[in-house]
Amino acid sequence: MTDKIQAKIIGASKPRIDGPQKLRGEAMYAADHHLPNMAYAYGVFSTVASGTIDHIDLSKAKQMPGVIDIFHHDHFPDLYRTPSSFAQENKVDETRLPFEDGKVYYPGQFVALVVADTFANARAAAYAVKVDYSADAEPIATLSQALERGGEPKTAKSSGHSRGNPDSAYESSTNRIDVTYVTPMETHNPMEMHASTASWENGDLVLYEASQGVIFARNVMAKVFGLAPERVEVRSPFIGSGFGSKLWIWPHAIAAAAASREVGRPVQLVVPRQQMFTTTGHRPPTQQQIRIGADDNGKLTALTHDSINTTSMVDTYVESTGSCTKSLYDCENLRVSHATIGANHGTPTSMRAPGAAPGLFALESAMDEMAEKLNMDPLEFRKANYTERDQSMDLPFSSIHLMEAFDKGAEKFGWAKRDHAVGSMRDGDEIIGWGMAACNWEALKMNCDARVSLRADGTAYASCATQDIGTGTYTIVAQAVSSITGIPLDKIEVELGDSSYPSGPVSGGSWATATTLPAIAEATRSAIEALKSYAIGDGGAFAGAKADDLSFDDGKLSDGDGKSVAYTDVLGQLKLANADGEAHTPGAPQGEYSFRSFGAHFVEVRWDPGISRLRVSRVVSAIDVGQIINEKTSANQVEGAIAMGIGMALFEATEYDERSGLPVNNNYAEYLVPVHADQPDSVDVILLDHPDYAFNEFGARGIGEIGVTGMAAAVANAVHHATGKRIRELPIRLEQLMSA
Amino acid sequence: MSETSTAAGGISACSITLQLNGQRREVEVYPWTTLLDLLREQLHLTGTKKGCDHGQCGACNVHVNGTVINSCLSLAVMHDGDEITTVEGLSENGELHPIQQAFLDEDAYQCGYCTAGQMMTATYVLNSSHIGDSDDAVREAMSGNICRCGAYKNILAAVQSTRGKV
Numbered sequence: 001m002t003d004k005i006q007a008k009i010i011g012a013s014k015p016r017i018d019g020p021q022k023l024r025g026e027a028m029y030a031a032d033h034h035l036p037n038m039a040y041a042y043g044v045f046s047t048v049a050s051g052t053i054d055h056i057d058l059s060k061a062k063q064m065p066g067v068i069d070i071f072h073h074d075h076f077p078d079l080y081r082t083p084s085s086f087a088q089e090n091k092v093d094e095t096r097l098p099f100e101d102g103k104v105y106y107p108g109q110f111v112a113l114v115v116a117d118t119f120a121n122a123r124a125a126a127y128a129v130k131v132d133y134s135a136d137a138e139p140i141a142t143l144s145q146a147l148e149r150g151g152e153p154k155t156a157k158s159s160g161h162s163r164g165n166p167d168s169a170y171e172s173s174t175n176r177i178d179v180t181y182v183t184p185m186e187t188h189n190p191m192e193m194h195a196s197t198a199s200w201e202n203g204d205l206v207l208y209e210a211s212q213g214v215i216f217a218r219n220v221m222a223k224v225f226g227l228a229p230e231r232v233e234v235r236s237p238f239i240g241s242g243f244g245s246k247l248w249i250w251p252h253a254i255a256a257a258a259a260s261r262e263v264g265r266p267v268q269l270v271v272p273r274q275q276m277f278t279t280t281g282h283r284p285p286t287q288q289q290i291r292i293g294a295d296d297n298g299k300l301t302a303l304t305h306d307s308i309n310t311t312s313m314v315d316t317y318v319e320s321t322g323s324c325t326k327s328l329y330d331c332e333n334l335r336v337s338h339a340t341i342g343a344n345h346g347t348p349t350s351m352r353a354p355g356a357a358p359g360l361f362a363l364e365s366a367m368d369e370m371a372e373k374l375n376m377d378p379l380e381f382r383k384a385n386y387t388e389r390d391q392s393m394d395l396p397f398s399s400i401h402l403m404e405a406f407d408k409g410a411e412k413f414g415w416a417k418r419d420h421a422v423g424s425m426r427d428g429d430e431i432i433g434w435g436m437a438a439c440n441w442e443a444l445k446m447n448c449d450a451r452v453s454l455r456a457d458g459t460a461y462a463s464c465a466t467q468d469i470g471t472g473t474y475t476i477v478a479q480a481v482s483s484i485t486g487i488p489l490d491k492i493e494v495e496l497g498d499s500s501y502p503s504g505p506v507s508g509g510s511w512a513t514a515t516t517l518p519a520i521a522e523a524t525r526s527a528i529e530a531l532k533s534y535a536i537g538d539g540g541a542f543a544g545a546k547a548d549d550l551s552f553d554d555g556k557l558s559d560g561d562g563k564s565v566a567y568t569d570v571l572g573q574l575k576l577a578n579a580d581g582e583a584h585t586p587g588a589p590q591g592e593y594s595f596r597s598f599g600a601h602f603v604e605v606r607w608d609p610g611i612s613r614l615r616v617s618r619v620v621s622a623i624d625v626g627q628i629i630n631e632k633t634s635a636n637q638v639e640g641a642i643a644m645g646i647g648m649a650l651f652e653a654t655e656y657d658e659r660s661g662l663p664v665n666n667n668y669a670e671y672l673v674p675v676h677a678d679q680p681d682s683v684d685v686i687l688l689d690h691p692d693y694a695f696n697e698f699g700a701r702g703i704g705e706i707g708v709t710g711m712a713a714a715v716a717n718a719v720h721h722a723t724g725k726r727i728r729e730l731p732i733r734l735e736q737l738m739s740a
Numbered sequence: 741m742s743e744t745s746t747a748a749g750g751i752s753a754c755s756i757t758l759q760l761n762g763q764r765r766e767v768e769v770y771p772w773t774t775l776l777d778l779l780r781e782q783l784h785l786t787g788t789k790k791g792c793d794h795g796q797c798g799a800c801n802v803h804v805n806g807t808v809i810n811s812c813l814s815l816a817v818m819h820d821g822d823e824i825t826t827v828e829g830l831s832e833n834g835e836l837h838p839i840q841q842a843f844l845d846e847d848a849y850q851c852g853y854c855t856a857g858q859m860m861t862a863t864y865v866l867n868s869s870h871i872g873d874s875d876d877a878v879r880e881a882m883s884g885n886i887c888r889c890g891a892y893k894n895i896l897a898a899v900q901s902t903r904g905k906v
Contacts, residue, residue, distance in 0.1 A: 015844050022852030023840040025787015025827035029853065032786035119781055120772055191791050191799055191853040191888050240789070240853030241889055273792040470851030470889050632847045636891055640850060643890025668796035668886065676879040679892045 009483045010698065011689065013631040017489055018238075018474040027238040030210040031195035035266035038197070039068055041259050042122035043252065044112035044129045045275050046104045049139035049344040049661025050313075053102040053111060057130040061114060064128055066121030068263050072112040073099045077258055082223040082249075090219040091248055093281060094347040096314045097224070098251035098258075104133065105313045106346045107662045108278020113255050115263050139344040139661030143182075143285040143310050146341040153308055153339040156318040161326045161392050164333030169302035173293025177369050181290065181362035182729040184653035185310075186283040187671060188351050192240020193273055194280050196256035199266035204231045209253055211236040211497075212246040213506030215465050218499035220249040221257060237497040241470045243644075244350035247508045250280045277654055277666035281349030284309040284319050288362040292370045293333075298384040300331040305363060307336075310343035317348040321359030324440040324709070327594065328363070330387035344661050350508065352644060353705035356441055357712070361648070361730060364437035364713030369726065377420065378717065379410060379436055390594030398593035399692040401624040402438065405600045408686050409436070409622035413602035422724040430606040432617075433722025437603075439623070439710035443595035443692070443701035444511040445588035449502035450519035452481060452527045453578040456571040458555075459491045461578075462523070466504030466516050467497040471704055472633030473512055479629060480520045480698070485528070486554035502582065510597075510702030513629060517698045519585040526581025528552045531567055534574055541565040541573055593694050597701045599623040601642070601714040604680075607722045612734050616646050616715060620684045623706060626692035627699035638685045638707035645711020647674045650731050756820040760785075761829030769816040776800045776811040779826060787827040787856050791886070798885030801857040802826050808864035810884075827856035830863070838905040839863050839898070848898035850889035858885045862899045866906050873903060 021027040056072050076099040082090045098110045112129050116122035140146050170176060190210075197208040205225065211217045214234040222229040239246060256269035271280055286309045293302035309319040322336025351357070371381035386403060389396050410416065418434045419425055425432040453461040462481050468474045478492040495501060505515040532547040534540055535557055542550060542559060551558050558564040571579065588595060604618035619642050628634045651672035655664045665671050685707075691699025712730060719737070720726050727736055753768040760783075769778055776793075779785045779802070788811060791799030795813040802811045803825040830837040836844065839859045849855045861882050865871050871881045878899050879892075887895060 015847065019844045020836065022849060022855055023836060023843055023859070024831060025856050027852055028786070031790070034784055119777060120770070189888055191797065191851065191886065192789070193791065239851060241851035243888070273794065636847050636850060636894060639893050640890030643892060667794060668792040669794070673886060673888060674890065675883040675886055676892050676896070677883040679879060683893050
């Protein structure tokens with residue numbers, strides 16, 4: 001790519017190319033498909049947390065109108081488990097198949113599935129299925145119950161890290177804090193409920209699935225049904241977001257596909273909102289002990305971060321809260337460790353910035369506590385421990401502009417005007433608190449394939465199996481093609497989210513941009529080479545010329561002698577439809593650099609003690625994620641992550657009844673998420689925009705997760721500044737602030 | 741597959757007439773069918789989304805006789821003779837409606853799933869003299885529409901930039 005082209009389109013603020021489809025209601029999500037002769041499935045979900053199914057009484061349900069079949073553990077086809085390998089691209093988090101046996105491991109587990117002719121009939125019959133259980137008297141509903149009587153925690157060896165002598169260095173440190181933070185179970189709650197529309201023809205499965213990863217979904221379904229992957233196609237051109245909950249296949253999709261094959265009709269299954277809290281993953285609750293040692297100059301001398309989270313009784317999921325702790329600050333003596341313990345929950349899964357979001361709440365709160373102990377400005381304390389080297393990998397960061405993020409964020413926010421004394425800043429009835437925290441996320445890049453065509457009608461076409469989950473992937477793929485060809489965005493057609501397209505990454509981990517764009521660029525250049533080969537052949541516009549002497553710019557092929565021909569004419573002259581290019585690009589280069597993104601949040605809260613009202617009134621976030629591809633969609637990602645971070649700080653917790661083990665707020669009204677009225681008066685996102693060319697040719701590191709990291713700590717630190725209350729358990733509740 | 745294919749326990753479907761997106765439509769509905777399920781499952785107008793089926797998220801919002809409602813909380817049989825507008829009825833002559841154009845320009849969405857509901861509420865808010873025109877008033881009036889992607893800042897900008905155009 002040339003600098004000139006980049007200046008035009010890479011980094012530009014462009015409206016989404018798929019916008020009109022979404023705005024007209026024409027974008028088709030998984031449950032929008034109505035296939036001929038389609039039946040509807042509705043689940044029966046366990047109403048006990050743990051136990052065994054004694055009897056399922058179908059007598060009433062089977063007589064209900066429109067019922068076609070009712071599946072359960074004694075009436076369900078034998079299927080296979082997936083090996084659940086990330087490397088083989090068939091990973092799931094819940095490996096147990098639906099209806100495998102009569103055991104119940106968590107509330108909300110599928111225990112039966114009604115298939116009927118209409119949605120209303122399927123639901124009515126599902127409500128009429130009667131299930132008798134032998135329920136365990138003492139289910140494990142919470143992390144604290146698990147710690148009391150859940151047996152020995154399991155250490156997660158692979159994600160731990162240790163260097164120096166953290167324990168002895170801590171003991172001999174001049175200034176020490178030893179604090180424990182607790183984060184709750186959070187539920188992703190994408191607006192679109194999980195949905196599967198499955199159909200079979202001649203033994204081949206086509207599945208419209210609300211999926212962040214159609215290739216993984218295809219491979220899992222192939223394993224489960226014992227088919228060659230070519231016989232399964234998974235489509236997810238539009239998805240009502242996922243935040244991690246739609247990365248992997250969950251039991252409902254397998255149930256829907258199996259039911260469709262059994263009844264010989266297409267079947268649609270939507271997971272009700274209530275069960276999206278139980279059987280489609282969640283961010284598990286954590287308890288994290290942090291010990292920090294520092295000298296009197298504010299240099300870290302020791303840091304330990306030991307964490308435990310609940311997992312399900314059937315699978316192990318590690319919430320790697322120490323993933324940022326091990327490299328964010330300069331510290332020779334450091335340990336992070338993770339452990340898990342079983343609870344009667346569905347299997348947890350990645351939720352936006354897994355590990356980092358709860359982990360940085362703990363670390364960045366603790367950094368604030370230590371700054372207070374040292375009587376230092378919390379910003380200066382962080383700067384004093386800045387490092388340009390990832391000590392956990394013993395490699396330099398490929399590109400780090402954290403100091404600039406600190407400075408630009410602080411300047412825009414007005415941090416220099418902070419009076420560090422608690423409760424010292426007031427505005428009328430409100431006490432103002434100012435807090436800050438760093439943000440941090442790993443930059444990842446995977447293998448990717450792509451196809452690009454230059455078409456005789458003046459358009460271009462690009463395809464890749466990766467998805468656009470609302471992040472803007474359709475648009476940045478078109479920008480990448482445009483940056484090389486000069487073809488305007490409105491002439492570029494992009495198709496994504498179908499496992500029959502060239503293999504592309506899951507939309508997760510903030511790696512879709514860095515993974516997909518280099519493949520698109522390579523495929524575009526390959527298409528140009530194909531065009532040149534046609535042009536220099538017999539009857540071509542540059543017959544007899546050498547391919548190397550031709551150049552492609554702004555939609556035209558040119559030689560060095562001033563001859564220039566539009567690519568449409570090159571193709572038209574030969575009666576060719578298009579020139580195609582394909583590409584395969586590798587993962588991130590290994591061994592030379594640590595690739596990570598950085599940033600800083602500055603948050604103002606206002607606490608009105610007279611009416612006990614707390615709100616986030618102002619946020620400034622400076623974000624260092626390498627090259628920005630689309631300023632509009634990038635800023636939107638960070639603003640949305642800030643909103644989710646406010647939710648994590650102030651509202652979100654999935655609650656379980658410790659007696660019954662059942663969830664108590666599993667709906668969209670009682671699980672509080674931020675709404676319009678919760679938004680700050682102002683949110684300013686500063687995108688630093690320093691390309692990281694060591695990572696990939698676009699210099700982009702991805703932007704989906706980083707904005708949520710550190711946000712809850714910045715809010716909690718601001719709350720401490722306003723109220724003097726150090727809240728170490730999320731969410732921050734009014735009763736915690738009102739208590740003496 | 742139509743919602744009316746199977747009668748339950750001797751209960752028969754009712755015939756109602758709607759003025760739907762400017763067109764007169766006669767439909768047969770069972771008494772338990774919600775307006776949302778009528779739109780999505782019988783008429784295949786899937787631009788209106790189901791996000792919770794409990795009136796908690798706003799994704800299913802439509803206009804009924806000029807007022808915005810949660811279509812999942814309203815039975816279809818109650819709407820005989822009503823004028824109903826869904827997202828599919830917003831644009832005229834193929835042009836984007838001003839609120840759609842503003843959502844495009846301001847990037848007032850990410851995944852697009854709550855967008856129809858946001859726009860239906862927004863056009864109601866903009867045409868309601870009892871709702872103030874300040875940012876706070878708009879945020880309050882639109883708080884029944886959850887956007888889990890958190891595009892709230894841009895949605896507010898889109899609504900305010902459409903003021904006076906609808």
